[in-house]
Amino acid sequence: MIDTFAIVTTTLAVIYVLLRAAAFDRTLPWFETGETPFKSDIDAPRSNADPMQSSKTRAL
Amino acid sequence: MVRSLYLLLIYLTIFGIGLSAPFLLTLGYVWVDIFHPENVAWDILPDVPVSFLIGTAAIGSYLVFDRQSPPRVSAITVITVVFVLWVTATTLHAIAPLPAWWKWDWAIKSMLFSVFIPFAIRSRNQIEAFIQVYVISLAANIIPFGLKTIITGGGYGTSLGLISTNSVFGEQDTLATACTLGIPLMLYLIRHTRIIPRGRLPTIGYGGLVLLTIATTIGTQERAALVGLIAAAGGLWLKSSKKLVLAAVFAAIGVAIVASAPAAWWDRMSSISEGAHDGSIAVRLKMWEWTMDLVAEHPNGAGFEAYRKSVLEFPQPLKGEPRFEYGRAFHSSFFEVLGEHGWFGFGLFLSLIGASFLTLRSVARQTRNLPGLAWAHDLAGALEVSLLVVVTCGAFISIGFQPLFYYIFALSHCLREYVRRVLNAQTATAPIESRAYSLAGP
Numbered sequence: 001m002i003d004t005f006a007i008v009t010t011t012l013a014v015i016y017v018l019l020r021a022a023a024f025d026r027t028l029p030w031f032e033t034g035e036t037p038f039k040s041d042i043d044a045p046r047s048n049a050d051p052m053q054s055s056k057t058r059a060l
Numbered sequence: 061m062v063r064s065l066y067l068l069l070i071y072l073t074i075f076g077i078g079l080s081a082p083f084l085l086t087l088g089y090v091w092v093d094i095f096h097p098e099n100v101a102w103d104i105l106p107d108v109p110v111s112f113l114i115g116t117a118a119i120g121s122y123l124v125f126d127r128q129s130p131p132r133v134s135a136i137t138v139i140t141v142v143f144v145l146w147v148t149a150t151t152l153h154a155i156a157p158l159p160a161w162w163k164w165d166w167a168i169k170s171m172l173f174s175v176f177i178p179f180a181i182r183s184r185n186q187i188e189a190f191i192q193v194y195v196i197s198l199a200a201n202i203i204p205f206g207l208k209t210i211i212t213g214g215g216y217g218t219s220l221g222l223i224s225t226n227s228v229f230g231e232q233d234t235l236a237t238a239c240t241l242g243i244p245l246m247l248y249l250i251r252h253t254r255i256i257p258r259g260r261l262p263t264i265g266y267g268g269l270v271l272l273t274i275a276t277t278i279g280t281q282e283r284a285a286l287v288g289l290i291a292a293a294g295g296l297w298l299k300s301s302k303k304l305v306l307a308a309v310f311a312a313i314g315v316a317i318v319a320s321a322p323a324a325w326w327d328r329m330s331s332i333s334e335g336a337h338d339g340s341i342a343v344r345l346k347m348w349e350w351t352m353d354l355v356a357e358h359p360n361g362a363g364f365e366a367y368r369k370s371v372l373e374f375p376q377p378l379k380g381e382p383r384f385e386y387g388r389a390f391h392s393s394f395f396e397v398l399g400e401h402g403w404f405g406f407g408l409f410l411s412l413i414g415a416s417f418l419t420l421r422s423v424a425r426q427t428r429n430l431p432g433l434a435w436a437h438d439l440a441g442a443l444e445v446s447l448l449v450v451v452t453c454g455a456f457i458s459i460g461f462q463p464l465f466y467y468i469f470a471l472s473h474c475l476r477e478y479v480r481r482v483l484n485a486q487t488a489t490a491p492i493e494s495r496a497y498s499l500a501g502p
Binding site: 002003004005006007008009010011013014015016017018019020021022025 | 199207
């Protein structure tokens, strides 16, 4: 019972983290440093966007 | 069968999500490496090379679709690659060839993947996701072990975690070390989690996980675990700006342990002070003595799994005939590396630890007065404490080639590269006023 609880909760949590990380990766500028994304940073993707992430990467 | 099918579904789901970006496949590999679905499931996955498939997919997708702005070559990268070549060379003339190649096969994966990680894990989001996946995957073992310890009191050699085989986290000393080094990371996530939005529930979750981790390490009744806990407490206390409060918290935890630990735990822990008179400690001391003789005979190393050839002689003054023990483990990561890979390999291993510590110190120094990079400063501190824990525990258990070490080396490199890119980009592109604003945070 405890084992099943641990397996289910942690695997679902890992999937949740992966989905959230994937979503953030598309929207957050790569070197933003604040606790929440700055609107100005998101509006200016070419100056702050991740120079290491091409559209090809995202569309893998 | 239901568990096996469920884990197969989860593996395929993680693989599917991973296809959207190489860093997600890298995180999938971390989940496989820490959770070990092939050891938790009873059918199907044990017959599938889960780690190889997702690891190859991560590296392959990076090479085909990503490959942009790779990290600078660091001392950690160079030393790890030289170490990989060296352990391969020592395996060629191992004194126990068959088991040596078996261990080479899994050890080399941890080492090489740690070189790859900084290529795929680059942004703050990706670094945090790595730590989240690492901690949550560990939690799969911490939750059952911790809860069962609270209910039953635990026990030395008692299998209470998810993995019942005598490998990876089925070995209690390895599990206890992995758990203890996770404590600083859990505390870090309480302050800086963003992927899982901060709030009361996540704080309770991470805090509860810390308590279950302590219960797990106590429940294993491993002496190395107690030493690791003390190292973690000492490291966290030194890093804390609220030393009095933290000292009071540690005192309360200590009192709770003293009040609730079973008699068997006290018996195990009190044997530390018996030194060579304790059977287990006497075996360790003999084994380390044997290792020094081994390295004198094979200064370039005797290859992986050389301990299988060990013969320890214990004089029996009263009975006359000495007692012999064969094939005892090294009981220390440092003696493990020294015996298996000689003085050069030992030097490389120490250099890796040293380079990682220096890298983390450098990150902490660079980010000290930058509130916008407070998360990087705190993470550097947390990783330093984790490294201190794994080095301390590693002095008493053979984990020199477990990913526990190599993930910390890799994360040190990731963090340093992130901070370098941020500071360079800020310096190159932003006017002075906005640079100060951005690094000062919102």
